[in-house]
């Protein structure tokens with residue numbers, strides 16, 4: 001196998017889910033987002049561990065992601081969080097993917113195709129309470145719920161919304177989220193007052209799971225928490241989490257270079273003294289973003305060393321200094337669960353982004369190696 005791999009610690013995934021369940025109480029259902037190949041971790045293996053840990057739903061971003069899970073043999077309910085196109089309706093029906101719906105045109109098309117295929121399809125009604133992305137406007141909720149109820153081959157299995165700033169501690173953001181919760185709660189109440197059952201009510205992604213117990217409703221949808229990161233730095237102390245992905249590689253060469261030697265494209269780094277340079281077989285095409293150098297450090301035998309010079313497409317170089325105990329073939333951790341200044345947070349901060357983008361950005365050519373699968 002390639003030296004560069006993403007080790008996926010399934011025991012940490014299981015631990016994180018247990019931590020979340022402990023924090024929220026056992027009578028709240030859990031929907032585990034496995035969209036974008038489980039934030040880069042590998043959707044099928046993550047899904048299986050999540051089901052072992054008690055997930056009652058999986059969430060994907062497209063019908064195809066749902067179909068892939070079905071073809072891997074997964075029978076747990078799958079919620080698709082983004083809007084499907086009319087061409088995807090047959091797949092929704094054949095593979096039992098639960099779509100979010102919010103407009104009459106789509107509801108009617110899905111309802112009539114389901115009738116033709118003699119199937120009853122569960123749907124979740126999405127309400128836009130302030131995210132500004134998808135969903136019906138709150139004042140249209142009852143009308144849309146009725147449109148679903150009028151389709152004999154559709155059932156309103158759930159009602160949901162999504163928050164825009166639930167991971168923030170800024171007072172204005174807290175006020176905004178509280179408003180979203182109130183708008184959504186009132187819309188759900190209106191469905192009940194119209195004599196309809198809203199089904200499973202759900203709203204909370206990771207931020208609201210930690211900050212707004214009143215928004216847990218019947219089910220929570222924490223994504224990044226499951227993968228071992230708080231949704232924002234401000235919320236890092238609320239529960240203990242263990243990062244699931246460890247991006248590692250190996251030292252494939254160590255060469256002593258004289259003072260004045262330039263390293264890599266553009267000659268941006270010049271050795272100030274005679275020094276040992278290690279070469280690593282990982283580059284930006286693996287997801288080690290070029291802009292991370294200068295700045296990023298990697299962990300070798302418990303010590304941090306800087307990447308020097310430009311990160312190339314497939315390789316990069318590390319300065320080991322004039323004396324080192326690092327040997328050829330030693331393991332190198334780019335980020336992982338050790339929390340010794342080599343967390344995906346450090347990479348995210350340097351790139352002015354979020355940990356989500358770091359793990360999602362690890363390229364497909366990096367093999368995922370699964371460890372610690374809980375035996376249940």
Ligand SMILES: *Cc1c(COP(=O)(O)O)cnc(C)c1O
Pocket residue numbers: 033081162204205206207221222223224225231
């Ligand atoms: C991605 C997503 C989630 C999970 O978000 P996290 O911040 O990772 O917890 C939940 N709900 C919806 C609708 C999403 O798109």
